[in-house]
Amino acid sequence: KQEVTQIPAALSVPEGENLVLNCSFTDSAIYNLQWFRQDPGKGLTSLLLIQSSQREQTSGRLNASLDKSSGRSTLYIAASQPGDSATYLCAVNSGGGADGLTFGKGTHLIIQP
């Protein structure tokens, strides 16, 4: 059974810092991995998707990496801004195709102005 762990559970940093959020998963046979952002009282917004054959994906100030063999992914946020404050969730598709996602509990991020 796939399990996803996110570290740290919470993080508070001053504006402008670069930061790294970590995600680990127990079964390395994944189809793809998604990083989501969740604002309070809102649904999930997809940030980045990494296919199993890829090593990283970039979107603006966000960069996500994937190391399948070690069961790890990281989300790198450059030059953080107060608007980046949210909960970040990592999720893996283990079954392949259109299977459901297994989520971590998320990292609650606060960027101090």
Add this chain to the structure above:
Amino acid sequence: EAGVAQSPRYKIIEKRQSVAFWCNPISGHATLYWYQQILGQGPKLLIQFQNNGVVDDSQLPKDRFSAERLKGVDSTLKIQPAKLEDSAVYLCASSYISGQGPSSYNEQFFGPGTRLTVL
């Protein structure tokens, strides 16, 4: 392109009452998912549909939860009777598979969710 729509956004009920949630996926997405997110946790898959057929309902508490996707588009999730522990956000997502072979992937898109409080 319109996103995943859900209603209602909020619902408060007494325990043992019934409640239903509605979801309209992104047009053309064959796969639809219902997730349950308890406060402080990541979402957990309840049921997955491919067109109007159930693919996976292994984590759906079938004694009280039911779901259907008539005509392969909209879906409803029902709880009857509700328990206190059903208080959660219910998220609907849809997806389609892009690419082919090793380059294929399945990106899921989520609706705003329905926040259920059971008193």
